[in-house]
Every structure is written in C-alpha cells, then in structure tokens.
Amino acid sequence: MSVKAHSSTAAEAANKSFVATVKIVALVLAWYGVNIGLLIANKWLISETGFRDTTLLTLLHMVTCMAASGLLMGAGLVPTKSMSMQLLFKVAVLSLSFTVSVAACMASLAYIPASFAQALGASTPVITAALALLIQGRLENRVTYAALLPVVGGIALASGGEPLFSALGLGLQMLACTARSLKTVLQAAMLTDERDKFHPMSLLGYTSAISACFLLPLVAAVEPRGLQHMAALHANSAHFTPLLLVSCGSAFLVNWTNFVISKQLGALTLQVLGNFKNVVAAGASIAVFNNPVTAMGITGYGITTFGVFLYSHMVRIHPATKVTPVMGLGLTNPTSSGSGSGLDGGGKEGGGGGGVAAAKDVETGSVSASAASLGSSSVRRAKEAVEGLEGGEREPLLSRSGQPA
Incomplete structure (x- = not known):
C-alpha cells in the first residue's frame, strides 16, 4: 500500500508541476502577444497619424493603468492594500525609477543613435543581476550568469x-538601464515580500498613480502642446482615437502581465525574457511592416534566442541561492521570500533588509534635470527616434538607421 501511495503522491506532484509550467508558459506567451499588439498599435499611431508626443502617450498609459486598477479594486475583484508611510515610500521609489528610465532614455536619444541605445540597453539583464544580488541577496550560479x-x-x-x-x-x-533594472528588482521584491506582499494589480494601480504625478511635469516641460496636438489629430484623423484606445488598453495588459511575470519568475528572468521579446517583436514587425533585415541582425537575434533557452535551462538545474544582501535600501524585509526564476518557476526569489538612508541615492537621477538638459531641437530629435516608448523600453532595431524592425 505504501508503494502505491508513494507512486500516487509522486504522480500528483508531477501533474501539479506540469500544470504550473503550462500556466507560466501561457502567461509568457500572453505577455509577448500583448507586447506585440502594443508595438503595432504604437507604430501605426505614430506613422499613420503623425502623433509624436511619446511622453504624453506614456502618461496616458499610466492613467489608463491607474483607472483600470482602481475600478477593479473598487469592485472588490482585486484586494486593496492599506498604505503606511513606509510602503508609500517604497512605491514612490519604484515609480521614480520608472520615470527616470523614461526621461533618461528620451534624453539619451538626443545625443546617440537609436541603434547604439539599443545595444546599450541590451546590458539591462546584467545590471538587473547585480542589483538583485545587492538588494535582494539573490545569487545565481556562475553558469547562469555566463548564460x-x-x-x-x-x-x-x-x-x-x-x-x-x-x-x-x-x-x-x-x-535609463540602471533605473529600469532597479524598477524590475524592486517590483519583484515587493510582490514576493512575505509582509508587504502586494497583489500585482494593486501594485500596478499605486505605481501608475505616482508615476503619473512624476510624468506630469516632464510632459509640461518637453511636450507643452501635446494636448493640442491630440485634439487636432482627433478632429482630422478617423484612425487616431481608435488607435490611441488600443494603445492604452494594450499598455494596461502589458504592465499587468509584466507585474505577474515579475512575481512568478523573478526580476532577472523578466529582463532575459524582455531581451527575447525583442526577437519576437522583430519577427512580427518584419511580417507586418515589411521592414528590412540585415544578416547581422538575424545572427544577433539567433544568438539571443540561444542564450534565452540556455539561461532557462541553467536556472532550472542550478536554482539561485539566498545570501545576505549588501544594500537593502530599506525596501525589502529580511524575512521575505518568494517565487522562483526560470520558465518552470524553480529557484527562490528572495528579498533582503537594509537601511533606509541609501535609498536617497536613487533620487540622484533627477527627472527635472534630465528634462532641463533637452533643448527644443534635442527634444524633437529624441522623439523622432523613440517610437512606441513604453516603460522605458525601445522597439527592437535591426538596422543602423534607427528604424524599428
């Protein structure tokens, strides 16, 4: 009887593991799908209607996320979260890191080509790995880092x-890359922290509201006539408003699935999947828009695809270990633990404690300073280079011309 019971228990465990893996894969595929939808909607919105106020578009995305999350929480479909001053500080730092990533990314494109920015942005998983170790005490195996x-x-x-x-x-x-990595690590820690443990939709709502407040002065500084442009496009283009609605709706789904994946798989895996998302989006963009592709581009994306599968395999067989974080920034609790990393959910995602004072270092990436550094001509050049900017991420590029693939 004991042998049969053991076999039955093992079969149930294997079945649960299989179901969990299928759910994770389905979630990742859905994330890719809505990301591609957002990319196409933004591409059409910009190329077909001439809309160029990308920072205002990001603000509208945040307002949409705030409104949708608020409605779901108000209807009782999503649990609300009582906010202490400490929790509010954590969410504010998370929101600030997002805003800084957007502002710094826009500002950089006034000085460097978009393709060079894309190459630098590829370093985000490495920065994320370093911050996950420093802040969360999450140490990956050497072969995982090599992947x-x-x-x-x-x-x-x-x-x-x-x-x-x-x-x-x-x-x-x-x-911009560092701020984006910090955002990813912080949201993973806050979603998996045993004491704070936000629901993904609740955290999205609070973060979006504060991010919108940070973005308002940035929009006023770099796109003061954005609302006038929107009104004119609404009156003159029949496609503008439907495309804008699709873009905002897709942005909500992108951000929500982003938070869920961050909770389930961890910050580093999210960034690795984000790099692979560029491969998927490039293929979709080539198919939809017939963009040119180079041999170097195909080779590069092939290497990235290999790296993503290698990374997932390494995480599965070499789970991350928990060590004492070097700098907790006061944003995670010492007892926190959480979900795994890798496509199978294996490995443990943890958070670490630390002092609050170091968190002030995050504020050195001042949004107002980034905005002030842009002259009107630089703003135009930056906005021409940024198409479909969302969450500080750029569309994938396959050519040196800076045109999205």
Whole structure:
C-alpha cells in the first residue's frame, strides 16, 4: 500500500508541476502577444497619424493603468492594500525609477543613435543581476550568469554597432538601464515580500498613480502642446482615437502581465525574457511592416534566442541561492521570500533588509534635470527616434538607421 501511495503522491506532484509550467508558459506567451499588439498599435499611431508626443502617450498609459486598477479594486475583484508611510515610500521609489528610465532614455536619444541605445540597453539583464544580488541577496550560479553573455551580446550585435559616441548620451542611457533594472528588482521584491506582499494589480494601480504625478511635469516641460496636438489629430484623423484606445488598453495588459511575470519568475528572468521579446517583436514587425533585415541582425537575434533557452535551462538545474544582501535600501524585509526564476518557476526569489538612508541615492537621477538638459531641437530629435516608448523600453532595431524592425 505504501508503494502505491508513494507512486500516487509522486504522480500528483508531477501533474501539479506540469500544470504550473503550462500556466507560466501561457502567461509568457500572453505577455509577448500583448507586447506585440502594443508595438503595432504604437507604430501605426505614430506613422499613420503623425502623433509624436511619446511622453504624453506614456502618461496616458499610466492613467489608463491607474483607472483600470482602481475600478477593479473598487469592485472588490482585486484586494486593496492599506498604505503606511513606509510602503508609500517604497512605491514612490519604484515609480521614480520608472520615470527616470523614461526621461533618461528620451534624453539619451538626443545625443546617440537609436541603434547604439539599443545595444546599450541590451546590458539591462546584467545590471538587473547585480542589483538583485545587492538588494535582494539573490545569487545565481556562475553558469547562469555566463548564460547572460549570449542574451546580451546577441542584441548588441543585432543593433549593428555604431561608431558615433557621446559621453553624455552614454551616461544617460546607462542611467535609463540602471533605473529600469532597479524598477524590475524592486517590483519583484515587493510582490514576493512575505509582509508587504502586494497583489500585482494593486501594485500596478499605486505605481501608475505616482508615476503619473512624476510624468506630469516632464510632459509640461518637453511636450507643452501635446494636448493640442491630440485634439487636432482627433478632429482630422478617423484612425487616431481608435488607435490611441488600443494603445492604452494594450499598455494596461502589458504592465499587468509584466507585474505577474515579475512575481512568478523573478526580476532577472523578466529582463532575459524582455531581451527575447525583442526577437519576437522583430519577427512580427518584419511580417507586418515589411521592414528590412540585415544578416547581422538575424545572427544577433539567433544568438539571443540561444542564450534565452540556455539561461532557462541553467536556472532550472542550478536554482539561485539566498545570501545576505549588501544594500537593502530599506525596501525589502529580511524575512521575505518568494517565487522562483526560470520558465518552470524553480529557484527562490528572495528579498533582503537594509537601511533606509541609501535609498536617497536613487533620487540622484533627477527627472527635472534630465528634462532641463533637452533643448527644443534635442527634444524633437529624441522623439523622432523613440517610437512606441513604453516603460522605458525601445522597439527592437535591426538596422543602423534607427528604424524599428
């Protein structure tokens, strides 16, 4: 009887593991799907209607996320979260990191080519791995870190490389990458923390509201006539309003699935999947818009694809370990633990404690400073280079011309 009972228990465990894996894969595929939908909607919105106010578009995306999350919480479909001053501070830092990533990314494109920015952006998983170790105490196996090399190198190769260089542009783009990585690590920690443990939709609602407040002065500084442009396009283009609604709706789904994946798989896996998302989006963009593709681009995306599958395999057989975080920033609790990393959900995602004072370092990436550094001509150049900017991410690029693939 004991043998039969053991066999039955093992079968049930295997079945649960299989179901969990299927759910994770379905979630990732859905995330890719809505990301591609957002990319196409934004591409059509910009190319077909001439809408260029991308920071205002990001603000509208945040307002949509705030409104949708608020409605769901108000209807009782999503649990609300009582906010202490400490929790509010954590959410504010998370929101600030998002806003800084958007502002710094826009500013960098006024000084460096879009393809060079794409190559630099490929380093985001490496920065995320470092921050996850420093803030959460999440230590990956050496072979897992090594698997990041083709993930990063493939995207950099696909960007084609650029001989043009600007120290200011480089600094701004690396600030954007660091802020984006910090956002990913913080949201993973807050979603898996045993004491704070936000529901993904609740955290999205609070983060979107504060991010919208941060974005308002940025929009006023760099796109003061954005609402006038929207009104004119609404009156003159029959496609503008439907495309804008699709873009905002897709952005809500993208951000929600982003938070869910971050909770289930961890910050580093989210960034690795984000690099692979560029491969998927590039293929969809080529199919829909007939964009040109280079041999170097195909080779680079092939290397990234190999790296993503290698990374997933390494995470599965070499789970991350929990160590004492170097700098907790006061944003995670010492007892926190959470979901796994990798497509099978294996490995543990943890959070660490630390002092609050170091969190002030995050504020050095001032949004107002980034906005002030842009002249009117630089703003135009930046906005021409940014198409479909969402969450500080760029559309994948396959050519040196800066045109999205």
